[in-house]
Amino acid sequence: MTTTTLNPRVDVRRAAERFATRISWLDSKHSFSFGGHYDPDNTHHGLLLVNNDDVVHPGTGFETHPHRDMEIVTWVLQGSLVHQDSEGHNGVIYPGLAQRMSAGTGILHSEKNDSWRLTGGDTHDKPVHFVQMWVVPDEPGITPGYEQLEIENELLAGGLVPVASGMDKHAGEAAIRIKNRYAALYAARLQPGQSVELPEAPFLHLFVPRGTVTLEGAGTLETGDAVRFTATGGQKVTATEPAEILVWEMHATIAA
Template sequence: MKIVLHKAATRGHADHGWLNSWHTFSFAGYHDPERIHFGALRVLNDDTVAPGAGFGKHPHNNMEIVSIPLEGDLEHGDSIGNTAVIKQGDVQAMSAGTGVVHSEKNKNGDKQVKFLQIWVFPNERNVQPQYDQKTFSNAEKQNKLLTVVSPLGTNDGGVQIHQDAWFSLGKLDKGTIVNYRLKKEGNGVYAFLLEGDASINDVVLNRRDGLGISEEGTLNIVANTDAELLLMEVPMT
């Protein structure tokens, strides 16, 4: 088993006033040659956007982009005709493929929005851009791991992306033990602890810590307090 532990305070940080962003991996002005990516997982940004502010129209290509709101309402618009508001409980995926222009804005003028911005390298380049969005209840994630992202063409649930990757969300009561068995040989898992304290394969994690595990087929997860976590299973090559 190989592990890489990223404590919350060691992440890159950028405070632009309207945007307060923590970068698990190198991004924009933050560069660490030891933290470029974890397998196909390229970006994990923990973003807070001020009331009424947001990202103007900007382009992407050949990247799978997953957004997971944690608080507030995020308004999305893109060049392939999609307009939507995503909020806590929603998961959004956009395959940029041959190219797409989009914008993301805090819909509300009186409260901030918090969301995870996640980029995954695709397993196929220059695909037709596509958009997917689904809503998941807290009950579906209670004391278990719910698949919220899965590979295109599977029936594993969740929004679909062009990669052999599976994301799972869990809300665990203190003392709960769950196991996660990897779905594809050669994949690894990057765990991001959203809230609380937990142990994964005996490694202790606190709020906003990240843990990458590869060359291991099963994860044993123990909630040391009430905890919320995101697991991202991705190819390592």
């Protein structure tokens, strides 16, 4: 990781510009190079390497697979997702629940649509929609770990809510801790007319997983749109319809 002299820039990326993976059980949009989709000029922004916008069909999901040396944050927008891993962690992730997995020295995990579960005798068969984001850790080879915490009440109170952070300023405040002291993720649920002000940082990434907002100085952002900020911040984001936004604040980038 490194910091350097930067020129201010606001780079709007439209939903339709993203890489896409569509198979029988998965509809996935990738903001950065991922899997078989590779563009050497689109590998990361700041410390963020993956911003995958996934819809998984009922009764399906990602079978057990490995990860290593990555901080993985999953944010569910609709439905619920079952997590199981080789360290013995099990959890159901649903809207309003912050979840982080530290892959560290190596971990195996699966993520599946929870719709097969029975509640009151009814079978639920809805897709699960979630965003999965990866940032690099401060150092390789850490012990794998898992954490989740309910933050629904904080989201209902409004404003940018710290979801996951390794930054000192969020000690005792962020919902979950990640192993990178230069990065923090925020979420906000906005009703029409409500606004939040973005933090200022060398690198910001704003993603609109649902709804429509206006970004001060840049105009309308719709579902799936993203903005990469360099050496700037402080702009207002205002909802024009019910919306949810995810914002990464990053004070370093990956060394070239």
